[in-house]
Amino acid sequence: MTSIADIVAEHEHREGPLLPILHDVQKVFGHISEDAMRDIAHALNLTRAEVYGVVSFYHDFRKEAEARSVLKLCRAEACKARGVDALVPIAESQSRVKVEAIYCLGLCSVGPAALVDDQVYARLDSARLRNLLEAM
Amino acid sequence: MTVRISDDAVALACGADAVAAAFVAAGVEVERVSSWGMHWLEPLVEIDGVGYGQVSADHVASILGGTAQSIGRIEDHPFISRQNRLTFARAGKTRPTSLDDYYGSGGWLGLAQARAMGADATIETLMASGLRGRGGAGFPAGIKWRTVANAAADQKYIVCNADEGDSGTFADRMVMEGDPFMLIEGIAIAGFAVGASKGYIYIRSEYPHAIAKMETAISLSAHLIAPFVVEVRVGAGAYICGEETSLLNSLEGKRGEVRAKPPLPALEGLFGKPTVVNNVLTLAAVPWILAHGGEAYAAYGMGRSKGTMPVQLAGNVKHGGLFEVAFGITLGELVNGIGGGTASGRPVRCVQVGGPLGAYIPPAQFDLPFDYEAFAAADALIGHAGITVFDDSVDMAQMARFAMEFCAIESCGKCTPCRLGSTRGIETIDQIIAGNNVDANLALLTDLSETMKFGSLCALGGFTPYPVMSAIKHFPEDFR
Ligand SMILES: Cc1cc2nc3c(=O)[nH]c(=O)nc-3n(C[C@H](O)[C@H](O)[C@H](O)COP(=O)(O)O)c2cc1C
Ligand code: SF4
Ligand code: FES
Numbered sequence: 001m002t003s004i005a006d007i008v009a010e011h012e013h014r015e016g017p018l019l020p021i022l023h024d025v026q027k028v029f030g031h032i033s034e035d036a037m038r039d040i041a042h043a044l045n046l047t048r049a050e051v052y053g054v055v056s057f058y059h060d061f062r063k064e065a066e067a068r069s070v071l072k073l074c075r076a077e078a079c080k081a082r083g084v085d086a087l088v089p090i091a092e093s094q095s096r097v098k099v100e101a102i103y104c105l106g107l108c109s110v111g112p113a114a115l116v117d118d119q120v121y122a123r124l125d126s127a128r129l130r131n132l133l134e135a136m
Numbered sequence: 137m138t139v140r141i142s143d144d145a146v147a148l149a150c151g152a153d154a155v156a157a158a159f160v161a162a163g164v165e166v167e168r169v170s171s172w173g174m175h176w177l178e179p180l181v182e183i184d185g186v187g188y189g190q191v192s193a194d195h196v197a198s199i200l201g202g203t204a205q206s207i208g209r210i211e212d213h214p215f216i217s218r219q220n221r222l223t224f225a226r227a228g229k230t231r232p233t234s235l236d237d238y239y240g241s242g243g244w245l246g247l248a249q250a251r252a253m254g255a256d257a258t259i260e261t262l263m264a265s266g267l268r269g270r271g272g273a274g275f276p277a278g279i280k281w282r283t284v285a286n287a288a289a290d291q292k293y294i295v296c297n298a299d300e301g302d303s304g305t306f307a308d309r310m311v312m313e314g315d316p317f318m319l320i321e322g323i324a325i326a327g328f329a330v331g332a333s334k335g336y337i338y339i340r341s342e343y344p345h346a347i348a349k350m351e352t353a354i355s356l357s358a359h360l361i362a363p364f365v366v367e368v369r370v371g372a373g374a375y376i377c378g379e380e381t382s383l384l385n386s387l388e389g390k391r392g393e394v395r396a397k398p399p400l401p402a403l404e405g406l407f408g409k410p411t412v413v414n415n416v417l418t419l420a421a422v423p424w425i426l427a428h429g430g431e432a433y434a435a436y437g438m439g440r441s442k443g444t445m446p447v448q449l450a451g452n453v454k455h456g457g458l459f460e461v462a463f464g465i466t467l468g469e470l471v472n473g474i475g476g477g478t479a480s481g482r483p484v485r486c487v488q489v490g491g492p493l494g495a496y497i498p499p500a501q502f503d504l505p506f507d508y509e510a511f512a513a514a515d516a517l518i519g520h521a522g523i524t525v526f527d528d529s530v531d532m533a534q535m536a537r538f539a540m541e542f543c544a545i546e547s548c549g550k551c552t553p554c555r556l557g558s559t560r561g562i563e564t565i566d567q568i569i570a571g572n573n574v575d576a577n578l579a580l581l582t583d584l585s586e587t588m589k590f591g592s593l594c595a596l597g598g599f600t601p602y603p604v605m606s607a608i609k610h611f612p613e614d615f616r
Contacts (some may be wrong), residue, residue, distance in 0.1 A: 015387075015388075015407065016369075016387050016388045016389040016407075017389060018389030018390075019369065019370070019372060019386065019387075019389055020369070020370070022372070023341075023370060023372070053391055054389065054390065054391055057374065057391040057392060057393075057548075058371075058372035058373055058374050058392070059372070059373035059374060060341055060371075060372040060373035061372060076303035076304075076492070076542075077303040077304060077451065077488055077492060077524050077535070077538070078303045078304045078450040078451040078522075078524045079303075080530075080535070080538070081450075081451030081452040081524055081525060081526045081527075081530065082451060082452055082479070102342060102373075103301070103303065103375060103542065103545075103546075104300075104301060104302070104303045104304075104305075104342065105145075105342050105343075106145060106300060106305070106306035106308075106309040106342070106343060107145060107146055107149050107306070108303060108304045108305070108306055108448070108450035108451060108456075108522065108524065109146065109175035109176065109306070109448070109449060109450045109451075109453070109456025109457050110146055110149060110150060110175050110176070110178065110456065111451075113149060115342065115344075118344040118345075120145050120148055120149035120345070121149055122146065122149035122150050123149075123150060
């Protein structure tokens with residue numbers, strides 16, 4: 001099992017290692033806990049407040065664990081123009097999958113678009129979104 | 137027979153992997169190539185130059201049996217034949233991470249030319265091309281490079297801005313997923329020209345496929361650009377990190393707060409060292425310019441907008457995708473002539489050009505030529521050249537509200553007009569939508585917009601008023 005110390009050791013020689021470390025910690029542990037922040041701060045000679053400040057600045061980083069699968073639904077302008085807002089009630093009619101807003105996936109010509117882990121989905125309509133949510 | 141299918145994110149999101157698997161199951165060789173950029177046709181299948189659009193696994197038998205309807209030769213399709221593809225010359229034609237394909241299509245010639253002519257002449261070539269930054273501000277790339285080249289320092293950096301946060305844009309993504317060596321070549325040329333030994337590509341985390349392709353391409357080509365070194369860094373879901381000083385803070389491992397300028401990043405950038413920050417499209421244009429000469433590039437375009445722009449047709453548009461064209465084409469030609477109007481078939485109500493900070497433009501202004509100065513004179517923004525099309529079902533009060541909401545969500549928090557003004561803006565628009573004191577609230581919103589415009593440190597707070605006020609100006613009926 002990879003530890004925080006392993007992750008820090010892998011990156012600490014790099015210029016500006018904090019973001020790569022935080023990404024990997026979140027990848028391995030699913031979130032960045034208070035303990036993890038303390039260990040990272042200690043290893044990089046930063047204060048806990050500094051690490052906390054960075055973690056809370058970026059939308060990607062989670063401070064609490066999320067047990068459910070996450071679907072990130074694009075809510076930006078081009079997907080609005082293609083009708084994503086009408087899909088939101090479908091996303092909200094269930095709670096098994098956590099649906100989060102994201103702003104643009106670069107699929108703006110074929111929206112509404114969504115991201116699940118590293119998989120992209122486009123041309124979503126009610127039926128496709130329902131199927132996708134059920135399959136998760 | 138070889139079947140060519142794109143593996144870019146649009147193709148994948150539209151089901152290209154299943155189509156490819158079906159061809160393989162039918163015993164056919166499949167080559168995964170970059171996307172032609174005709175997104176409405178994805179998954180697009182190409183056999184001997186002939187295209188088949190919106191293919192699913194069910195169509196494989198009829199395509200192989202010769203009974204399927206084709207779109208004809210892809211290169212002759214008007215969407216392709218009407219373009220001036222310089223940066224996207226390889227789009228649809230090569231395997232993205234094949235060094236053989238890259239060599240075979242003129243790859244590395246720009247870098248060889250730069251090395252042969254020397255750093256100074258390389259910058260002169262860039263100056264002569266008239267290339268302006270494609271990330272939004274349109275600053276001349278040659279002047280930026282010259283500034284960094286002239287700065288004395290033990291260490292300099294090239295930072296490629298691949299944060300591409302604007303809704304309606306995807307050209308950076310297409311470069312990284314479709315032609316990653318070209319970007320690496322452009323960065324290496326920049327490094328050679330200004331005397332930098334290290335380059336970073338800051339890619340937004342929303343682009344997992346671009347990140348993977350760039351990392352593969354970097355490891356395959358490291359020996360070709362040595363001693364220069366390039367590394368990918370991944371963003372963390374903050375729109376503001378596309379702003380160059382915020383991006384530098386993020387690369388340094390800090391909160392992505394905007395820095396006051398001066399100092400310019402060209403003099404005191406990453407870790408305080410002289411740094412070229414350029415957009416993906418700016419750097420991706422460089423190999424062509426070096427290989428063909430600055431004058432050849434400057435022969436395209438109009439006025440002070442030289443060369444070509446990879447325009448991105450997005451939103452409710454019939455023919456969405458990537459259209460690279462010389463500056464000077466009108467907005468109406470792009471939206472209606474090329475884009476074919478809306479995908480829904482309803483009338484076009486407006487377009488937003490330049491992402492979330494760009495103004496909404498009604499069809500009455502569609503004679504506007506694509507030119508930095510012409511757009512600025514019309515209070516509009518070319519930005520990263522994304523055009524998002526809306527039909528007549530759009531509620532512009534909701535779009536104005538969203539502009540403020542987006543600013544509130546993405547504000548870095550450094551200045552009050554942006555941080556608090558955007559939240560006040562949402563509340564005020566909500567009052568207007570609810571029909572409460574509409575005149576007074578519209579006046580309040582106008583005041584608030586002026587405060588944000590003039591009191592914000594960067595264009596997030598400073599330009600959010602443009603979509604808001606243009607929506608009110610052109611579509612007042614939606615606010616009553
Ligand atoms: C809020 C904001 C967001 C920006 N986002 C991006 C972006 O995603 N990509 C980009 O290249 N430039 C972006 N810019 C512009 C950069 O600050 C900078 O001008 C650009 O990277 C310089 O490169 P260029 O001269 O090649 O365009 C943004 C600017 C602002 C104010
Ligand atoms: S305008 Fe907004 S995003 Fe820009 S520096 Fe000020 S607070 Fe930060
Ligand atoms: S706006 Fe949804 S993918 Fe770009």
